[in-house]
Amino acid sequence: MLNEFKTFIAKGNVMDMAVGIIIGAAFTAIVTSLVGDLINPIIGLVSGGVDFTNNYAVLAGEVPAGASLEAAREAGASIFAYGAFIMAIINFLIIAFVVFMLVKMVNKVKDAAMKEEEAAPEAPKGPTAEELLAEIRDALKANA
Template identity: 80%
Template sequence: MLNEFKTFIARGNVLDMAVGIIIGAAFTAIVTSLVGDLINPIIGLVIGGIDFSNMYVVLSGDVPPGASLEAARESGAAVFAYGAFLMAVLNFLIIAWVVFLLVKGVNRAKDSVMRAEAPAPEAPAGPTQEELLAEIRDLLRVR
C-alpha cells in the first residue's frame, strides 16, 4: 500500500494539481482585492453609492429602522437579506469576467509565443535520389 501511495504521489498530475491549488489560492486574494477595492467602488460611484449588502426585509422580530444587516442579525430577527445575495451574485459575475479576461490574455500571449517559435516552412525539396536516377536512365535510353 505504501508503494502504491508513492506511485500516486510521484505522478505528474498530482503535483500539477497541488501547484494549481496553491496558485489558485494566491490568485483568489488578488481577484478579491481587485473586485472589492477597485471595481466595486467604481460601480458604487456609477450607481450613486448604493450598497446592496445592507438591504434586507425583516420577516420577524424587532429591528430599529436604519440598522445594518449585521445589527439586524445580531438582534435575533429573521431577515431576508436580498441585498447580500445581490452583492454575492454581482461579485461572482465580476470575478468571472476578470478571470475570463485574464485567461483570454494568457491564451493570446501563449499563441503569439507559439507563432514566434514555430519553425519556418521548409523550402520544397527537390527530386528524390530515385527520381534523379530514373531520369538519368531515361536520358541514357534515348541516346
C-alpha cells in the same frame, strides 16, 4: 497500500494539481483585491454608490427601523438577507469577467509565443543513421 499511495502521490498529475491549487489560492486573493479595491469603487462612482448589502426582510423578531443588516443579525432576528445575496451575485459576475479577461490576455500572449516558435526556421537536419550506413557501404564497395 502505502506503496500504492506513494506511487499515486509521486505521479506528475497530483503534483501539478497541488501546484495549481496553491497558485489558484494566491490568484484568488489578487483577483478579490482587484475587484474589491479597484473595480467596485469605480462601479460605485458610476452607479451612484449602489449597495444592496443592507436590504433584508425580517422573518421573525424585533428589529429597529432602518437598522443595518449587521444590527438586525445582532438583535437575533430571523432575517432574509436578499441584498447581501444580490451583492454576492454582482461581485461574482465582476470577478468572473475579470478572470475571463485575464485568461483571454494570457491565451493571446501564449498564442503569440507559439506563432513565433512556429515561424522560427528549423536548423537543417543531418543525414539519418541509415543514410550514413548506406554511404559507408557504398564507399566500401567502391574501394573493394
